[in-house]
Amino acid sequence: MTDTTTATDELPSGRPVAFTQAELDWTPWLEPLAESELTERHWTGLVDRARGKNPYFRLLARDPEILAARTKTDKDIFYNTKTGLPRAERELAAAATSRFNGCIYCASVHSRFATHFSGRGDDVQRLLDEGVSVDLGARWSAIVAASVALAATPVRFDATHVTALRDVGLDDLEIVDVINGAAFFNWANRLMLSLGEPV
Amino acid sequence: MSHADVIDHLAGIEPGTPLDAVRSARPEARSQAQASFDALFTPLDAGTFDLVERWAVATVVTAFHGEPSAGAAAFYHQQLVESGAAPSLVDAVTAAAQAGVTEGPYGSFPAGPLSGEDTHGLHLAIDEPLRSRLGERLAAAVEHVHLLVFRPRDSSSEALTRLEDAGWSVDDIVTLSQEVAFLTFQVRVVAGLGTLLATPAAADLSGSIR
Numbered sequence: 001m002t003d004t005t006t007a008t009d010e011l012p013s014g015r016p017v018a019f020t021q022a023e024l025d026w027t028p029w030l031e032p033l034a035e036s037e038l039t040e041r042h043w044t045g046l047v048d049r050a051r052g053k054n055p056y057f058r059l060l061a062r063d064p065e066i067l068a069a070r071t072k073t074d075k076d077i078f079y080n081t082k083t084g085l086p087r088a089e090r091e092l093a094a095a096a097t098s099r100f101n102g103c104i105y106c107a108s109v110h111s112r113f114a115t116h117f118s119g120r121g122d123d124v125q126r127l128l129d130e131g132v133s134v135d136l137g138a139r140w141s142a143i144v145a146a147s148v149a150l151a152a153t154p155v156r157f158d159a160t161h162v163t164a165l166r167d168v169g170l171d172d173l174e175i176v177d178v179i180n181g182a183a184f185f186n187w188a189n190r191l192m193l194s195l196g197e198p199v
Numbered sequence: 200m201s202h203a204d205v206i207d208h209l210a211g212i213e214p215g216t217p218l219d220a221v222r223s224a225r226p227e228a229r230s231q232a233q234a235s236f237d238a239l240f241t242p243l244d245a246g247t248f249d250l251v252e253r254w255a256v257a258t259v260v261t262a263f264h265g266e267p268s269a270g271a272a273a274f275y276h277q278q279l280v281e282s283g284a285a286p287s288l289v290d291a292v293t294a295a296a297q298a299g300v301t302e303g304p305y306g307s308f309p310a311g312p313l314s315g316e317d318t319h320g321l322h323l324a325i326d327e328p329l330r331s332r333l334g335e336r337l338a339a340a341v342e343h344v345h346l347l348v349f350r351p352r353d354s355s356s357e358a359l360t361r362l363e364d365a366g367w368s369v370d371d372i373v374t375l376s377q378e379v380a381f382l383t384f385q386v387r388v389v390a391g392l393g394t395l396l397a398t399p400a401a402a403d404l405s406g407s408i409r
Binding site for chain 1 (some may be wrong): 306382
């Protein structure tokens, strides 16, 4: 989900100070494994060979087994779209969670994906600019509110959120997709925020 | 100690029920969430981050999530007790977990247009008597767990340096970070599914998947 990208944002200071849909880069605070150090066990952990180019994944490859399981969890939550919630709304849950937790890097990637899959770039930008209480229409607002309630500590997600999601047309599988997508970004946000920074 | 599916166990999802069927529509998300738990708690190679420390960290992470996640906290506390941890250490971990309970997320953004959204809260600092009971290594970990759970946007390279100064290797820090972050995911899936289970649709009590 977070493959390295070329920074096109023209922030001279390096570190972005606002939420953006522009492509950002990310640099680790701890030393990743060198590509030359990667063994078969590490490649298994990386899952996709292309991820060996990425310093974030080569840092996480220091524990290959949890990296592999995390990557496969991520892929099924976001890419398994034959049934259930449209991809755009899974990305919306990821972007809203990232906005609420304060992960500028994760929010940039997943707001861009939400825009790409929904065509609602202006609404996505309002989520970034105005925050998670913005009104994005009944369906998107219900998904954002549910995601935020799940991200809170203690968790505030309750029956009212389930009912609100049902009222805008989500069935139980689609609600599970919201739960999984939002919950997963509590995992992703904390790794991206605590092991390095966007540049 | 069998953990076929910890999320189902903690959320109260029984085999053959409608929500079990819904979960099975995301088979990898389900099995790999469990594989993540297994990778953390029955690792091929625990390295220098031992199992007692891993259960202690999990006990703290889940306890920090308060009453809605009390079931998860009880589960991990029980694993810590059964891990062979000294009773005095279990008591110290429990005390540390209680010392940190608050509400999040809060913290500061990089100085700029988002600074108006900065919010302040507890920066957990374990006091000296409790530090001695936990040991410096675990005390530093508990403070880092608090940072990650409640104010992840305050993270810094200095926070990682504090862990290294307390004896955490780079490999250890990667696994510790994955553990804390994974558990913040797991407690939320459990809370979400448990709520869904307790909130049947009025016209859809059979739980059929449209």
